[in-house]
Amino acid sequence: MALNVLVLGSGGREHALAWKISQSDSLANLYCLPGNPGTAAIATNIKASAGDFEAVAAAVKANAIDMVVVGPEDPLVNGIADFLKERFPKLMVVGPCRKGAMLEGSKEFAKDFMSRHSIPTAAYRAFTGETLPQAKAFLKTLQPPYVLKADGLAAGKGVVILEDYDAACKELEEMFSGKFGAASSKVVIEQFLSGIEVSVFVLTDGRDYLILPEAKDYKRIGDGDTGLNTGGMGAVSPVPFADAEFMKKVEERIVKPTIAGLAADGIDYKGFIFLGLMNCGGDPYVIEYNVRMGDPETESVMTRIGSDLLCHLAAAAKEELGKERITIKNDAAVTVVVVSGGYPGHYPKGYPISGLDDAALLGVNLFHMGTSAAGDQVVTSGGRVLAVTANGADMNAAARKAYEGVAKVAFQDCYHRSDITKDLQKYI
Numbered sequence: 567m568a569l570n571v572l573v574l575g576s577g578g579r580e581h582a583l584a585w586k587i588s589q590s591d592s593l594a595n596l597y598c599l600p601g602n603p604g605t606a607a608i609a610t611n612i613k614a615s616a617g618d619f620e621a622v623a624a625a626v627k628a629n630a631i632d633m634v635v636v637g638p639e640d641p642l643v644n645g646i647a648d649f650l651k652e653r654f655p656k657l658m659v660v661g662p663c664r665k666g667a668m669l670e671g672s673k674e675f676a677k678d679f680m681s682r683h684s685i686p687t688a689a690y691r692a693f694t695g696e697t698l699p700q701a702k703a704f705l706k707t708l709q710p711p712y713v714l715k716a717d718g719l720a721a722g723k724g725v726v727i728l729e730d731y732d733a734a735c736k737e738l739e740e741m742f743s744g745k746f747g748a749a750s751s752k753v754v755i756e757q758f759l760s761g762i763e764v765s766v767f768v769l770t771d772g773r774d775y776l777i778l779p780e781a782k783d784y785k786r787i788g789d790g791d792t793g794l795n796t797g798g799m800g801a802v803s804p805v806p807f808a809d810a811e812f813m814k815k816v817e818e819r820i821v822k823p824t825i826a827g828l829a830a831d832g833i834d835y836k837g838f839i840f841l842g843l844m845n846c847g848g849d850p851y852v853i854e855y856n857v858r859m860g861d862p863e864t865e866s867v868m869t870r871i872g873s874d875l876l877c878h879l880a881a882a883a884k885e886e887l888g889k890e891r892i893t894i895k896n897d898a899a900v901t902v903v904v905v906s907g908g909y910p911g912h913y914p915k916g917y918p919i920s921g922l923d924d925a926a927l928l929g930v931n932l933f934h935m936g937t938s939a940a941g942d943q944v945v946t947s948g949g950r951v952l953a954v955t956a957n958g959a960d961m962n963a964a965a966r967k968a969y970e971g972v973a974k975v976a977f978q979d980c981y982h983r984s985d986i987t988k989d990l991q992k993y994i
């Protein structure tokens with residue numbers, strides 16, 4: 567049966583998911599809500615917000631949608647999967663129920679889950695404003711640097727790492743006083759893990775799972791991992807240090823107990839799990855769970871899946887994932903994100919983007935992250951504007967091609983990191 571599919575979200579992750587789904591023989595019609603000018607070329611965009619559940623329900627009904635794929639975390643944490651399943655019992659929803667989404671929506675919930683199911687993670691304790699003295703006393707027992715995490719969703723900004731005890735105490739007070747709004751009324755303090763990070767993506771139906779290609783993200787704005795944190799400035803897949811031995815440990819120590827833990831806790835989970843891991847001397851530890859794909863990691867990961875993603879998603883939604891086999895291409899993908907000057911601080915919007923067609927002619931994928939249409943022009947409309955993704959026989963070939971693509975696109979004050987993959991040279 568050919569499926570009508572609706573992808574929720576407006577960024578590069580959703581463009582990449584839609585791009586991959588659009589290649590499926592099992593697809594009838596593809597819709598994105600709201601989508602962006604990139605998805606408009608491969609799907610029908612529906613003007614509405616993914617946070618407006620009634621508007622999503624109306625789109626499902628009007629277009630006889632068979633499957634909804636939820637891109638971002640906010641609607642999941644707010645219960646869109648539960649809402650849609652109640653309204654449309656036969657609808658396939660890729661994305662966990664509200665309870666499952668708490669793995670991302672509450673750091674304390676996630677840490678308690680890991681501790682209950684013996685999943686390796688940093689030692690931690692959670693505190694509120696009332697237990698500030700105990701929080702400060704706990705900090706004293708730790709070695710710097712100190713890791714403070716707002717419990718709730720804080721748009722990727724809720725983690726603060728400080729070297730100095732007094733600065734950490736001051737930060738704690740500010741967090742409890744609403745620095746991240748309600749998200750930091752509770753704070754998790756945890757042991758600092760030193761190592762190198764890797765993102766592992768799993769698709770599960772709550773019982774069986776597929777492990778997607780892993781990726782590495784580049785979080786800081788500046789070359790050499792300097793400056794402010796961003797949503798992600800680039801991605802690489804595969805990750806040279808995540809060899810078969812490491813990935814086996816990830817599967818045995820983290821993936822299996824996570825999925826068994828969800829089942830044991832009675833949590834219905836059909837969707838992606840994004841494991842933010844630290845490789846500490848060859849052993850994986852969970853830094854965070856996300857209940858969705860990563861952005862910009864998805865833009866690299868999707869290009870490396872050889873098998874039919876839509877079939878995998880349908881099997882996940884129908885609890886039939888046990889019979890699916892994923893094929894991963896034997897190539898490498900590199901994504902370089904082109905951002906607006908000023909990002910992650912303030913930046914202007916509305917600058918015309920040139921060179922999109924020239925870059926596409928090189929054979930790179932241009933996933934739109936923050937663009938909008940103004941007449942027949944594509945203009946900037948976000949901090950992260952374009953994810954330029956290239957594939958090659960190996961990482962360096964892919965990086966060369968991605969940077970050729972980046973060189974073709976331009977808009978006023980555009981910026982990108984020029985060192986994506988540089989830190990990984992020592993592992994190849």
Ligand code: AMP
Nearest residue numbers: 688713725756757758759760842853854
């Ligand atoms: P999170 O939002 O939990 O992913 O944290 C943001 C970033 O903070 C991570 O990507 C890590 O670079 C860093 N981080 C978080 N927790 C720890 C930890 N326990 N030890 C070291 N770095 C951490």
Ligand code: GLY
Nearest residue numbers: 783798860861862
């Ligand atoms: N790139 C990291 C994230 O999507 O959270």
